[in-house]
Amino acid sequence: MSRPPRGNGRLVADRRYPAKKKKTPPKGRKQPTGRRRAPARKARPKRNPIAAFFIGIFGWFFRLTWRLALSATVVLALILGGSVAYVASTLPPASEMVDGRARGSVTMLDRNDEVFAWRGDQFGGAVTAEEVSPHLRNAVVATEDRRFYNHFGLDPRGIASAIRINLREGRGPLSGHGGSTISQQTAKLLCLGIRFDPDEWESESEYVADCRRTSLGRKAREAIYAMAMELKYDKNEILTIYLNRAYMGGGAYGAEAAASRYFSKPAAALNPAEAAMLAGLLTAPTTLAPTNDLERSQERASTVLRLMADQGYLTDAEAAHWQQTPATLSQEAESQSGGYFADWVMQTGPDFFTRDTTEDVIVRTTMDQRIQAAIEDAVNKVFEEKVREGSDAQVAVVVMSADGAVRGMVGGRRTNASGVFNRATQAVRQTGSAFKPFVYATALELGYSPNDTIVDEPFCMNIAGSGQWCPENYSRQHYGRVTLTTALERSLNIPAVKLSEAVGRDNVHRVASDFGIRSDLADGPALALGASEASLLEMTGAYAGILNGGSSVGPYGVRDLSLQGQDQPLMGTSGGIGERVIREDAAGQLVWMMQQVVEEGTGTRASLPGRQVAGKTGTSQSARDAWFMGFTADYVAGVWMGYDDNTPLTGVTGSGLPAEIWHETMLRVHEGMDARPLPAIAPPQPEPAPEPAPRTSQQQQQPRQNGGDNLVQQIIRDLLGGG
Missing domain, CATH: 1.10.3810.10 (Biosynthetic peptidoglycan transglycosylase-like)
Structure with a gap:
């Protein structure tokens, strides 16, 4: 194995990139030798130590506040989101x-x-x-x-x-x-x-x-x-x-x-x-x-x-x-009719189906919107044309059928009001002479005749605990011997008191109560003159009992009641004709007597053209209340006028404005209806008395006996010691 030749130096890789050329310093500048020295920094100006302290504190506080705000925002966002999510989870379906x-x-x-x-x-x-x-x-x-x-x-x-x-x-x-x-x-x-x-x-x-x-x-x-x-x-x-x-x-x-x-x-x-x-x-x-x-x-x-x-x-x-x-x-x-009527239905109906109901209830009533409009028109007409401007006198009117079904009602001068005081049902006022028919009803029930007579003359009686009491007629006059029909026709007070005492106050009290007057009745002899109080609805119902032949009546406004969506009624009529109070023939005779009141007596302003009407006026003590109560063969109507604070009326009696309101109301109520006769029973006409024979001188010297007086006078004389 051959060795590399010596002296050739270190083994290095070939240069991948060409070497950068060194910059040649410009001429005249001496090239530095050795390590390059860093340029010298400029010296900072010395900061005021007090200002530096406060700036540091401010910076620290700002950073702390920012961090706290950021943290609080995150926390609040989490709480808010959690609250929203929790509430959403508790919500029921929208349909509920x-x-x-x-x-x-x-x-x-x-x-x-x-x-x-x-x-x-x-x-x-x-x-x-x-x-x-x-x-x-x-x-x-x-x-x-x-x-x-x-x-x-x-x-x-x-x-x-x-x-x-x-x-x-x-x-x-x-x-x-x-x-x-x-x-x-x-x-x-x-x-x-x-x-x-x-x-x-x-x-x-x-x-x-x-x-x-x-x-x-x-x-x-x-x-x-x-x-x-x-x-x-x-x-x-x-x-x-x-x-x-x-x-x-x-x-x-x-x-x-x-x-x-x-x-x-x-x-x-x-x-x-x-x-x-x-x-x-x-x-x-x-x-x-x-x-x-x-x-x-x-x-x-x-x-x-x-x-x-x-x-x-x-x-x-x-x-x-x-x-x-x-x-x-x-x-x-x-x-917007029938506000007073609707209020009365709500007040008298069962609470769980009217005032406190949690269900949707349908009430079929006796209301007749045509009759209701007739009442409202009549009241507005009379008050606009006959009542002095600025007067605060109030009025109430009720119209019903002979069975007690109320057809229309107004409880004040604001005829289309609701949610206010209803004088037809809530006001209890002295009835005055409008009470007298119940005195005569008692007498007729006991066998008296409309042709029986009674003496109208000054009269006094002692009342235990009160002393002597001397009633007077409204006219302050006396008419001598009169029939019961004439006494009622002229609304004479003294005959009414005498007759009440003769037939017995307890009997009069019972008859009036049985006819539907539920208010407390007076115990004294002034009972016959209407010293007791009653509501207009009670009085109208009592007069309906006279029209229907002598049976009691419960005024009612509900025919039946059912829940919405259901056909089967839950409750039926709550009133109507009740038990008999007086005989049918006695009621018929009383109707005839009250017919004479309208045709010839104090109620002539209530008469209707071509239609028989029976009724009775009434004015309480000091003229604080004025009434007209009456009926045709089809409907019974009652009218009351007075002030809420018992201020005496000025120039108003039952024979005046109340009779005119009654007339205007019933004129409209009967529009388009055929006239029907009243169920009146006229008494047999008395046979003319035979010519008396000439009296002897001996007969002329004898004192007059009571044989010429009828049974009523005899009873009165026996009870009261004179005529």
Whole structure:
């Protein structure tokens, strides 16, 4: 093996790349020799130690703050995300959240099965955002949350804008405009998932007030709940909950109930003007409700139509057309009749099916909307034409059938009011002479005749504990011997008291009570003059008992009651004809006597052309109450007038304005009806007395005996010691 030659140097690889040429220093510059020295650094100026200290502290604090803020943001984001995720996991399916009412609804039908009133929380049934009219969906989004389909439950731009407006208008940042999205509003409607518990809340109104409370903490919880719904539901499900839960005035909850309440149509059939009106109610449902102020509601709807055009949901021409053709109420909603009647049904019906119902109830009533309109027209006419301006006198009217079925009712001068004091059912007032028919009914039941006579003359009697009492006639005159018919016809007080004492006050008390006057009746002799108190409804029912032949009557307004969607009634009529109080012939004779009151006595202003009428006037002590009670063969009606504070009426008696209101009411009630005779029984005409034989001088000297007096005078003389 040969060795490489020596002296050839180290073995190295061939150079892969050519060597770089060394730079030649410029001429005149001396090339450095040895190690190159680093250029000298410029000396830093010395920093003030005090400033350096503070700058260091500031830097350290800034870095610490930044780290803490970053950490806090991460922690808050985790907490917020966890909270949203947790709340979302607790939410039930959207279909279970559309009806959140704490109580049900009551829908009232008249005698022809037409709707005339709603009470409670109306809910027309669940509808989805896809099922309602697209105009309604667009109107709600355009009005309440124009970026609804683009945000995550909160709208930062909307919130910032609302805060800016509130501050500019001098309010707090959270007062006034809220910038809430539909999702946030839905969270509030759901009360953040907290359900009403009667054991925890004193009332539903207190629960609702707490749900509507505004605070920073509450807003934060609403925001979390809104984002949780966005996580759990899609946009249409949230809008569905909102459209079913939102209150839209008139007792209507949700779009379907509101569409039915105001327009008598389903929410799917709404046109742009009607949809804009419903969407406009969301800001102030009570004050903007078209049943309260139609013009104001239409103005708000015009604004909504403009917003819909601005956001491309309508063309300018379409918006202008519907602004010029605003929505109007349906005939059913516009009538607004029977408010007092509906209130009475709610107050007298079973609580679990009326005031406290959790179900949707249908009540078929006895209401006749034609008769109700007749009452309202009559009252308005008389008060406009006959009552002095500025008078605070009130009125009440009830019309019913002979079996006690109430057909119409007005409980005050505001004829179409509801939710107010009802003078027809709640006011208990002195009846005055309107009570006298029950005195005469007692006498007729005991065998007296309308032709029997009684002496009208000055009369006094001693009352234990009160001394002497001397009743007087309204005219302050006396008419001597009169028939019972004449005494009733002229509403004479003294004969009424004498007759009551003769037949027995206890009997009069029993007859009046059996006829339906449930209020406490006076115990003294003034019972005959109407010193007792009763409601107009009681008195009208008692007069119905006279018309129907002498049987008691229970005034009623409910025919039957059932749950919505079920045909089988749960409850039937709660009133009607009861037990007999007086004989049928006695009732017929009393009808005839009361017919004379209208034809020849104090009630002539109530007469109706071509139709028989029977009735009785009544004026209480000091003219604090004025009544006219009467009937035809078809209907019974009662009218009361007076002041709520018992101020005496000026120039008003039962034969005056009450009789005129009765006349105007019944004239309208009987329009188009054939006249029928009253069930009156006239007494047999007395045979003319034979000519007396000439009396001898001996007979002329004998004192007059009581043989010329009839049985009534004899009893009275025996009881009271004189005529």
